[in-house]
Amino acid sequence: MRVLVTGAAGFIGSTTAELLLDAGHDVIALDDLSHGRRENVPTRATFVEGRCGDESLVSDLGTIDACVHFAGRIEPALSMVEPEEFLVTNVGETVSLLRALVRAGCPKVVFSSSAAVYGAQDVMPIVEDRPTRPESPYGQSKLIVEECLHWLSVSGRLRAASLRYFNAAGATPAHPERHDPEIHLIPLALDAAAGLRPGLDLYGDDYPTRDGTCVRDYVHVVDLAAAHVLAIEALDDDPEIVANLGNGVGYSNLEVIDAVERVTGRRLNVRHAPRRPGDPASAVASNARAREVLGWRPEHPSLEGIVEDAWRARHPH
Ligand SMILES: NC(=O)c1ccc[n+]([C@@H]2O[C@H](COP(=O)([O-])OP(=O)(O)OC[C@H]3O[C@@H](n4cnc5c(N)ncnc54)[C@H](O)[C@@H]3O)[C@@H](O)[C@H]2O)c1
Structure with a gap:
């Protein structure tokens, strides 16, 4: 197949593009290199530099058998500061992309959704049928796109899979996690261990969790990438898929810090900071649906393995 991968210069997009190529597909990698x-x-x-919402650019790409759409803004806290930028890019440009794909006759879209669509939930693990309550414009933008995809699917214009990632982590040597600004705990902790940061800020230690720090479900980027390849195939049988991608196991921030200290052999200077608004106490996925509908089996669930891979890719020695 000829697969369009938007955001292919980013962390998850580049790893997935590599896997699609390994599976024998042709990949058109579209990215505006903004991040x-x-x-x-x-x-x-085949690299194309440009914006995913540029309909004439997308129309000129020729036949596209499937699109995997990663491009977008990713920082929930920043979306509280400049919501209009997030809505224009994540919603506005995505709708333009979808119109161009429909016009080009592309039959399948796999979309990077997020656990941010759920907001704070009381019951763990989170199943897809729970009411969605985004707590940031970022989370809202993901939910709006899911709803757009629902209507395109209902009206027979596209088959669509929305994959709700929990915390993407780990890495392959060729594609380390490098966000700018970096907002994710594991790379920040690794940079502190490497002496590139004076310490690590721990936001909140009074949550109702086992040690007072936030609990998250870390999923290896290679497992995420594999789910996209499976989703393209699964859309043959199912015109609309919404599925969580996580391991179903939560680790607290202190447990992650402990894993980073064990893997790197260095002590972190941890600074206790106040809670950040919009950070739920826990976010742990039920992955039963992804197992059933996609046939997905995460192969790298160990936190220590995820941290080791991230460390080797980010700080090769
Ligand atoms: N990293 C996570 O833990 C996580 C969790 C849930 C969901 N997601 C979603 O997964 C997707 C990929 O995340 P990532 O961590 O790889 O982020 P990333 O920032 O590394 O990759 C996003 C890429 O999109 C590109 N881009 C941004 N706007 C664009 C536009 N208008 N046109 C073309 N290219 C554009 C950027 O240059 C970047 O290369 C995002 O949609 C993100 O919201 C990520």
Whole structure:
């Protein structure tokens, strides 16, 4: 198949593009390089620099058999500061992309949704049928796109899979996690361990969790990438899929810090800071639906393995 991967210069997009190429697909890698890096794009892919919402650019790409849509703004806290920017990019540009894909006759879309659509939930693990309550414009933007995809699917224009990632982590050596600004706990902790940061801020230690710190479900980027390849196939049988991607196991921030200290052999200077608004106490996925509908089996669930892979990719020695 000819697969369009938007956001292919980013962390998850580049890893997935690599896996699609390994599976024998042709990949068109589209990215505006606003946050990604050119060197992240697999050399075997055809790179196109531009915005995903540029309909004429997308129309000129020729036949597209499937689109995997990663491009967008990703920082929930920043979305509280400049919501209009997030809505224009994540919703406005995505709707333009979808119209161009429909016009080009592309039959399938796999979309990067997020656990942020759920907001704070009382019952763990979270199943897909729980009421969605986004707590940021970022989370809202993901939910709006899911709803757009629902109507495109209902009206027979596209088959669509919305994959709700929990915390993407780990890495392959060729595609380390490098966000700018970096907002994710594991790379920040690794940079502190490498001496590139004076310490690590721990936001909140009075949550109703086992040690007072937030609990999250870390999923290896290679497992995430594999789910996208499976989703493209699963859309043959199912015109609309909404599925969580997580391991179903939660680790607290202190447990992650402990794993980073064990893997790197260095002590972190942890600074206790107040809670951040919009950070739920816990977010742990039920992955039963992804197992059933996609046939997905995460192969790298160990937190220590995830941290080791991230450490080797980010700080090769
Ligand atoms: N990293 C996570 O833990 C996580 C969790 C849930 C969901 N997601 C979603 O997964 C997707 C990928 O995340 P990531 O961590 O790889 O982020 P990333 O920032 O590394 O990748 C996003 C890429 O999209 C590109 N981009 C942004 N706006 C664009 C536009 N208008 N046109 C073309 N390219 C554009 C950027 O240059 C970047 O290369 C995002 O949609 C994100 O919301 C990520």
